[in-house]
Amino acid sequence: MSKRDPCPVPEHSGSATGREAREAIRRGEWTSHTSGIAPNLVQGNVVILPESAAGDFLRYCQRNPKPCPLLAVSEPGAFTLDSLGRDIDIRRDVPQYRVWRRGELSAETTDIVDLWCDDWVTFVIGCSFSFEQALLDDGMSLRHVSENKNVAMYRTSIDTVPAGIFSGPMVVSMRPLRAADTIRAIQITSRFPNVHGAPVHIGDPALIGINDLAQPDYGDPVTVLADELPVFWACGVTPQAALLKARPDICITHAPGAMLITDLSNRRLASF
Amino acid sequence: MSKRDPCPVPEHSGSATGREAREAIRRGEWTSHTSGIAPNLVQGNVVILPESAAGDFLRYCQRNPKPCPLLAVSEPGAFTLDSLGRDIDIRRDVPQYRVWRRGELSAETTDIVDLWCDDWVTFVIGCSFSFEQALLDDGMSLRHVSENKNVAMYRTSIDTVPAGIFSGPMVVSMRPLRAADTIRAIQITSRFPNVHGAPVHIGDPALIGINDLAQPDYGDPVTVLADELPVFWACGVTPQAALLKARPDICITHAPGAMLITDLSNRRLASF
Known part of the structure; x- marks a missing residue:
């Protein structure tokens, strides 16, 4: 299904x-x-x-x-x-x-x-379902939805702040958006700090340690068009990664x- | 001076x-x-x-x-x-x-x-002085300020909506910012709709008809570093361009x- x-x-x-x-x-x-x-x-x-x-x-x-x-x-x-x-x-x-x-x-x-x-x-x-719904309600199209895939997620070079046994890299989800939609998506998701809030990065994936957008660490790769920016949000898979590491x-x-x-x-x- | x-x-x-x-x-x-x-x-x-x-x-x-x-x-x-x-x-x-x-x-x-x-x-x-002050107050560095230049401004391929004798291209100002500052600048300037508000474009200048960032139509060129995005705001020179055209x-x-x-x-x- x-x-x-x-x-x-x-x-x-x-x-x-x-x-x-x-x-x-x-x-x-x-x-x-x-x-x-x-x-x-x-x-x-x-x-x-x-x-x-x-x-x-x-x-x-x-x-x-x-x-x-x-x-x-x-x-x-x-x-x-x-x-x-x-x-x-x-x-x-x-x-x-x-x-x-x-x-x-x-x-x-x-x-x-x-x-x-x-x-x-x-x-x-x-x-992120919560902020995705707000983006969809605003009239935006989300590529992983239109391609019927799971959102693409990546481990980054951004370290989380450790606490006790828990530590590890921040995992991010990526949604490709045109510049005007990127700006609007930053406005909308800033209103939702309880569901990851504003993006943590936009543009060059290498700057946060992602070498190849076509090879996500979790989820599915999605098409990124020439006039789009990859937009990266902090992802709820981050604590799962920390849990697996903490054992x-x-x-x-x-x-x-x-x-x-x-x-x-x-x-x-x-x-x- | x-x-x-x-x-x-x-x-x-x-x-x-x-x-x-x-x-x-x-x-x-x-x-x-x-x-x-x-x-x-x-x-x-x-x-x-x-x-x-x-x-x-x-x-x-x-x-x-x-x-x-x-x-x-x-x-x-x-x-x-x-x-x-x-x-x-x-x-x-x-x-x-x-x-x-x-x-x-x-x-x-x-x-x-x-x-x-x-x-x-x-x-x-x-x-834009108003929103620039808000960015500076937030701890951001603005390149044209640190390089002691006028902000770089460009005519774009974005048409304004005509009214009577007035029409013409949107003029934008550009400030290079790293991704995290870009996201923060979008949040801050969104709060100031009366002084141009959120950016109108980020990233690839060619998508809004700017061929060479080093050759602004008004103001001075500024350095754009490899880890920075050019961020474009609608600019108050736009009505001046329309006035010159309307004669x-x-x-x-x-x-x-x-x-x-x-x-x-x-x-x-x-x-x-």
Whole structure:
């Protein structure tokens, strides 16, 4: 199924509420990426860690707000996230989870009820879907959407600020835009600091350590036209890279693109 | 005297009030460019036209707000501009005037008291000094300032929207900036729509009809480093180019860089 095709979530498209979407996911009716589901609602990257690693990770996010903008942090052991949505059960409401043990992928699963521990802390990190929706609403065309691909992502030579066991390169997503759209996209995404905010780089990829745009480290390469600039945003894959490097005993994340759907409206994230 | 050197205006530097600066100018003590005089205050491009051409010019500005952001328009025959400053006398408060007859430069003068006609209308148009001050205050370095030059300006292939007798190409100013400063400069200048606002182009000059950055049409060429993007803003020279093309019987402008100093604070122009 393509990234933005209809999916069997009830009332899919703009009319699905966050709760309806989560209930369909909880029932196992949707186990894939969530792009295009309830497109007006904020979706989040999910990281779940034992309390022993959670302090370091919280400081890591605080020091690197562009790649790791925190939308919510749970109480240890709590599987609800009241500030993000009514009756969220973070053990069951993500379509697909990845279980990592000492930095190695150990399993993929559609719930983590049996794994859940009383000291686990959930982090929900803003996702570019929110600002992409604002760009699309403004009339812009996004190449990875029109080419029906995953956005292209790259490791850069920009180091994140370390915290405890967490460190590593900033990962960026790239969207090619013409100059006028680049300027407009900077204006629009500046209004959304909680979902990566303004770009971190535009133009020459080599200046941030990217040697070949045609070979992304994650996602798919997209066409960059002669009259376009590559525009780079800090990416929510950055903390995942830091997690794999830190090799905590256990860590749960969402599977790529299969995000937590919240009750928050994207528009309400705008800072002005 | 260099562009940002001290000048003999009383209380020069940030401490000069607009009225003090205008009084020194009115006494003939300062007849040159005003960059760096009362740097926290808004300065304006000045265009004075007979009422017969003023309607067309007002529509031209309204249709082209990026190059021609109107700060004030006087009543016909009035030489005060109360919304911009106390006791402004537009016949005497610009350091150097240019008198144009049918599009040809006819005279330069330090006042236009003897020329003044009862049907003349004054237009004051925002100037990039205001947003440059905001960029400098943010800690940015501007190449034309560090190289002690006039900013580089270029005619482009972007057409302005015509109105009556007025038409012509958009003129842009160019400042080379590194990518991170480009992004920040777009954020900052977006807050100042009354002084040209966000850039109109970044990157490849050929896409807007500029063949050689080293050969500006106005001002001085500046160094562009390998890790910099040329960033282009709509420029207040645009209406002057349209005026020369329209060839009204008479037209008064300020001499390049010798602007009207107002009582308005640059900060108060910020839209948020």
